[in-house]
Amino acid sequence: MILTRQGVRQVLDLGSKQFKNWLGHLVYKTHGMVVNKNILGDVLNTLGGQAVFEGEEIDIHVRAASINGCYYFDLCQDDWSVVEISPGTWHVSESLASVYFRRTSTMRSLPLPTSCSHTELPGLLSKHINLNDDDIRLLIAFLIECLMPDTEYPTCTFSPVFGFRPS
Numbered sequence: 001m002i003l004t005r006q007g008v009r010q011v012l013d014l015g016s017k018q019f020k021n022w023l024g025h026l027v028y029k030t031h032g033m034v035v036n037k038n039i040l041g042d043v044l045n046t047l048g049g050q051a052v053f054e055g056e057e058i059d060i061h062v063r064a065a066s067i068n069g070c071y072y073f074d075l076c077q078d079d080w081s082v083v084e085i086s087p088g089t090w091h092v093s094e095s096l097a098s099v100y101f102r103r104t105s106t107m108r109s110l111p112l113p114t115s116c117s118h119t120e121l122p123g124l125l126s127k128h129i130n131l132n133d134d135d136i137r138l139l140i141a142f143l144i145e146c147l148m149p150d151t152e153y154p155t156c157t158f159s160p161v162f163g164f165r166p167s
Contacts, residue, residue, distance in 0.1 A: 023040065060102050063149075075112070076108060081093065082099065122136040
């Protein structure tokens with residue numbers, strides 16, 4: 001279900017607790033009554049049937065999307081802002097008309113990204129990760145690839161250096 005609340009477009013799963021709460025609140029605000037659990041179930045079944053058989057089919061994404069050569073990343077913030085990444089640039093914007101994200105109950109918000117150059121990033125990470133510059137670049141490539149929704153799932157294997165013993 002796509003709805004607009006407080007000027008922000010949101011995508012809610014019909015079976016989610018969030019949607020049921022929204023629907024119950026809407027009925028209470030409109031009619032001043034509490035919805036019977038059986039009636040709520042019937043309404044949800046009806047809405048589900050209408051969505052499947054009469055609704056427009058659109059792509060819904062979870063956290064990341066790839067559309068027309070650009071990547072979109074849902075920050076899971078209250079304003080439903082997304083990071084739009086295109087070749088050579090990126091920016092944060094409010095929910096876009098062409099990209100739909102749904103959220104699960106376990107998703108948490110991420111901080112707004114900040115800019116740094118590709119030459120600064122390895123230095124920033126080396127303060128927290130004990131890897132040489134080449135390995136940090138490989139790790140960065142791996143982490144970026146993890147966010148790409150249209151590629152195979154990458155794996156990363158860390159193996160100890162033989163003869164090394166932590167103190």
